[in-house]
Amino acid sequence: MSLNEHDVVLSGLMDMEETPPPTRPPPVSKALNLQQTEVVAKRNQSKYDFVKVRVWVEDHVYVLSRYLLCRALVSAKINSRDAVQISLDLKRTLVDLNVTDIGQEQFEDFLYKTMLVFGYGEPQISCYRMMSSFHRNRVPLLIMLAGTACIGKSTLATKLADRLNLSSVLQTDLIFELMCNFSGQEKTSYITTTFSSTDDLIGEYQKECQVVRKGVESDINKCLKDGKSLIIEGFHIDPRLYQxxxxxSEKDSSAATCSGIVVPFLLTLDEADHHNFMTNSPDPRYRGDQSAIGFHNLQDVQKYLVSHSQEEAMLPFTEIRIDLHSFHGTLDHLHDVVLARIKEVFVSITSA
Incomplete structure (x- = not known):
C-alpha cells in the first residue's frame, strides 16, 4: 500500500462514527432502592402539598407550611401525631374550599376549629396564641440544664429544643474543651481521679465552672440582647455563678417590656438509678475498672449542686428529678415549667 493510499484509508477511518458501547442496565438492587425511595416520597407527600395557600398579615404574605405549623403546634404541647394530622386537615379544608389567599385572623379561626375537632379546647388554643406571639416578637429565651455527668442531660436538651422549636443547644463540655485548648489547662477526669477529700474535688470543679462561665458569657449576652433563644446544658454549670x-429575668417579669426569659433547671438522679445508668451506659469511660471512683465523684458533685438552694439569698434553679423509666414524663415536666414561665411573663406584660 502506497503512502497516498494509506492516508486515504486513515482519513476514512477518521470520518467514521464510532459505535457507542452498549449501556448496561443498572443493578437490580439499585433499581429497587430507587423504587423504594419513590414509594416513600409518595407516601410522605399529599396532593394538597402542590397547592400553595398564601396567608396575609397586613401588607405581608407568607406561604402556609404544614411542617412549620406542626412545629408550632408541638411547642404548644399538642401531641406530635395530632399536630401532623391537624396541619394536614387544615390544608385540605382550605384547598377544598378553594381558599388560596386568606387573612391571618381568618386562618387562625380555621385552625382553632380544626383543633376543637381533635379534642383540644381553650387552654391549648390560648397556649398556641401565646407561643405564636412569643416567636413572632422574638422574645429571648434562655434555658439552662445543670446537673452532674451521665444522667441524660444532652438527650433531654435536644428533645426539649425540638419541642419548643429552638435551634441552638450549647454544650458546656465543648466550651470547656475549647477553653482548655486555648489556655493549655489540663482537663480533670472525674471518672478516674481519686481526690484526697471532697473539698478538693469541689474546689477543682468550681475552678472549671468559672472557666466555662467566662466562655458562655458572650453567648448569654447575645441571646438576651438579640432575641436568639438558647439552651445551655452540661456538667460545668454552677447555679451560684448565674445569679x-x-x-x-426576675426583675423584668413585672416590667412592661421583657428583655428576656431565663428558665434554669437542675437535673438530678437517684443514687441507685444513677449507678444503673452509668453501668449500662454505651460510653466505655463509665464502665471501666475505676467506675466506682467516678460514680462517687459524680454523686459528690450532685450533692454540691443541690446544696445551693439552701444557701442564703440564693435564687435556686428548679430541681427536676429525672425518671429513667419515663423519659417522656421528665420531658413533659420540663416543657410545662417553660410554658408556665413564658405565660407568667406574658400575663404580667398584658396587665401592665
Whole structure:
C-alpha cells in the first residue's frame, strides 16, 4: 500500500462514527432502592402539598407550611401525631374550599376549629396564641440544664429544643474543651481521679465552672440582647455563678417590656438509678475498672449542686428529678415549667 493510499484509508477511518458501547442496565438492587425511595416520597407527600395557600398579615404574605405549623403546634404541647394530622386537615379544608389567599385572623379561626375537632379546647388554643406571639416578637429565651455527668442531660436538651422549636443547644463540655485548648489547662477526669477529700474535688470543679462561665458569657449576652433563644446544658454549670442572669429575668417579669426569659433547671438522679445508668451506659469511660471512683465523684458533685438552694439569698434553679423509666414524663415536666414561665411573663406584660 502506497503512502497516498494509506492516508486515504486513515482519513476514512477518521470520518467514521464510532459505535457507542452498549449501556448496561443498572443493578437490580439499585433499581429497587430507587423504587423504594419513590414509594416513600409518595407516601410522605399529599396532593394538597402542590397547592400553595398564601396567608396575609397586613401588607405581608407568607406561604402556609404544614411542617412549620406542626412545629408550632408541638411547642404548644399538642401531641406530635395530632399536630401532623391537624396541619394536614387544615390544608385540605382550605384547598377544598378553594381558599388560596386568606387573612391571618381568618386562618387562625380555621385552625382553632380544626383543633376543637381533635379534642383540644381553650387552654391549648390560648397556649398556641401565646407561643405564636412569643416567636413572632422574638422574645429571648434562655434555658439552662445543670446537673452532674451521665444522667441524660444532652438527650433531654435536644428533645426539649425540638419541642419548643429552638435551634441552638450549647454544650458546656465543648466550651470547656475549647477553653482548655486555648489556655493549655489540663482537663480533670472525674471518672478516674481519686481526690484526697471532697473539698478538693469541689474546689477543682468550681475552678472549671468559672472557666466555662467566662466562655458562655458572650453567648448569654447575645441571646438576651438579640432575641436568639438558647439552651445551655452540661456538667460545668454552677447555679451560684448565674445569679445575676437569673435576677435580671426576675426583675423584668413585672416590667412592661421583657428583655428576656431565663428558665434554669437542675437535673438530678437517684443514687441507685444513677449507678444503673452509668453501668449500662454505651460510653466505655463509665464502665471501666475505676467506675466506682467516678460514680462517687459524680454523686459528690450532685450533692454540691443541690446544696445551693439552701444557701442564703440564693435564687435556686428548679430541681427536676429525672425518671429513667419515663423519659417522656421528665420531658413533659420540663416543657410545662417553660410554658408556665413564658405565660407568667406574658400575663404580667398584658396587665401592665
Amino acid at each position: 445575676k442572669t437569673i435576677s435580671v
